[in-house]
Amino acid sequence: MSAAPTVPPPLPVVRAADLDDAPATAQWLVESLWARAGVGILGGAPKCCKSWLGLDLALSVASHTPCLGSFPVHDAGPVLVYLAEDATSVVKQRLLGLCAHRGLDLAALPVHVITANAIRIDQPRDQARLRETVKIIRPRLLLLDPFVRLHRVDENDSGQVSALLGYLRELQREHDAAVLVVHHARKNAASAQAPGQSLRGSGDLHAWGDSNLYLHRRREGLLLTIEHRAAPAPDPITLRLDTEADRTHLCIVGADREDPTEHDDEPRADLADALLAAIGAAHEPLRRRELRAALRVRNQRLGPVLDQLLADGSIVRVGDRWTRAGVPVPANP
Numbered sequence: 001m002s003a004a005p006t007v008p009p010p011l012p013v014v015r016a017a018d019l020d021d022a023p024a025t026a027q028w029l030v031e032s033l034w035a036r037a038g039v040g041i042l043g044g045a046p047k048c049c050k051s052w053l054g055l056d057l058a059l060s061v062a063s064h065t066p067c068l069g070s071f072p073v074h075d076a077g078p079v080l081v082y083l084a085e086d087a088t089s090v091v092k093q094r095l096l097g098l099c100a101h102r103g104l105d106l107a108a109l110p111v112h113v114i115t116a117n118a119i120r121i122d123q124p125r126d127q128a129r130l131r132e133t134v135k136i137i138r139p140r141l142l143l144l145d146p147f148v149r150l151h152r153v154d155e156n157d158s159g160q161v162s163a164l165l166g167y168l169r170e171l172q173r174e175h176d177a178a179v180l181v182v183h184h185a186r187k188n189a190a191s192a193q194a195p196g197q198s199l200r201g202s203g204d205l206h207a208w209g210d211s212n213l214y215l216h217r218r219r220e221g222l223l224l225t226i227e228h229r230a231a232p233a234p235d236p237i238t239l240r241l242d243t244e245a246d247r248t249h250l251c252i253v254g255a256d257r258e259d260p261t262e263h264d265d266e267p268r269a270d271l272a273d274a275l276l277a278a279i280g281a282a283h284e285p286l287r288r289r290e291l292r293a294a295l296r297v298r299n300q301r302l303g304p305v306l307d308q309l310l311a312d313g314s315i316v317r318v319g320d321r322w323t324r325a326g327v328p329v330p331a332n333p
Contacts, residue, residue: 028074029141029178030060030067031288032234032320033213033226036075039165039172039179040209041147043199048215048222049241050182051083052094052250054143057180059098061141062109068239068252072303075178077140078110080133084149088115094248101247112137119144121164122151134175142171145182147205155201165208185214195225215239221253232320271297272305276314276324285321 029036034057044050060067064076083091091113092106099106114133120126134142144150153160172179183205185198195214196206206212214225221240227233238253278294279286286294292302306322309315315322 027231030057031072031074032231033057033067033071034141034178034180034211035228035230037172037176037178038210038229039169040181040211040213041196041199041205042145042180042182042213042215043185043195043205044215045185045187045217048217049239049250050215051086051145052241052248053213053215053224053239054145054180054182055081055091055094056098056250058111058141058143059095059102059104059109062111063099063102063104065102065104066299066303068237068250070252070299072299075140078112078137079141079143080112080114080137080139081143081145082114082116082119083143083145084118085146088113097246097248101244101249112139119150120152121167122153122160127167131171131174134171134177138175139177141178141180143180143182144168147181147183148200150181158202158204161202162204165204169208196227222250234320271295271301272309272314275302275305275309279315279322279324282323285318285323287321291322 027036028034029038034040042050042054057067058079058081059065060071060073061076062079064073066072081091086094095106095111098104099109116129119130121130148155151164153164155161168179168181171177184200185195186200195216196209196212197203198214199205209227210229212227214227216223216225218238221238224237224239225233226236239250240253242249242251274295275291278291282290288299288302288306291306292299295302306315310317310322313325316325
């Protein structure tokens with residue numbers, strides 16, 4: 001008489017009301033650009049500065065300095081970078097240029113570069129090696145550039161692609177790390193209105209991302225389009241690559257123009273009072289750009305004051321907006 005088949009244990013189930021509350025951590029890795037511990041794609045046509053933007057994000061997280069000079073970092077820490085199409089000397093040169101632009105010392109920053117000749121995340125051995133490396137470095141951001149050099153599967157086969165993306169999602173969940181994968185758009189992909197649809201290969205790549213960034217070349221520069229799974233997307237931004245000697249970096253077009261009316265010399269205490277007054281006078285929560293316009297102050301000075309007032313309970317954050325603590329918030333601010 002044969003033994004009865006072994007019944008596997010049931011899946012874990014919890015009543016919805018008993019689920020853990022969201023941890024008291026930042027929503028963003030980089031405000032408005034990338035979700036904290038989020039996965040996603042940085043996409044665009046060849047030669048449109050995708051690697052530059054990826055390195056700018058990585059350096060920002062490692063140095064706790066604003067990405068593109070405008071987007072504050074909320075979850076700073078080590079980063080792990082793999083650029084499969086660039087020699088390590090080129091990677092270092094680019095990072096040194098970004099550091100020179102920001103006045104940073106690369107040697108003092110937790111920027112880690114994988115120097116392997118190749119990584120194949122469709123192979124169990126390389127999956128295990130990358131998993132162990134992430135376990136050791138514990139990066140806040142893992143940058144893999146580009147996707148096509150990470151495998152030898154058919155990018156149009158959703159089953160094969162979803163298996164690779166599933167592995168990267170496991171890395172993100174196991175180690176609470178953001179994962180950014182650089183990927184190419186299809187040739188002659190002209191749509192900047194729905195850039196996610198122009199990514200080469202399976203539609204799973206677009207659907208996978210918690211945050212996705214797309215670069216599209218325009219006559220006036222590079223158009224950066226941003227999308228998030230769980231947050232409103234900011235307006236598209238025009239960038240350019242500034243090739244200043246030894247300080248090559250991406251910058252926001254128009255952001256570096258000095259405005260003589262900006263109050264960058266205002267003491268922080270006075271700026272905090274002015275910010276509270278501006279928020280108190282508004283009929284609804286205000287976005288960062290609305291606060292900047294009202295106070296005539298640069299983003300680099302506004303960010304620390306917002307953080308200070310948020311920490312001491314004077315203001316609260318509602319999505320991508322701020323309001324006074326204790327003020328009723330509209331249902332759809």
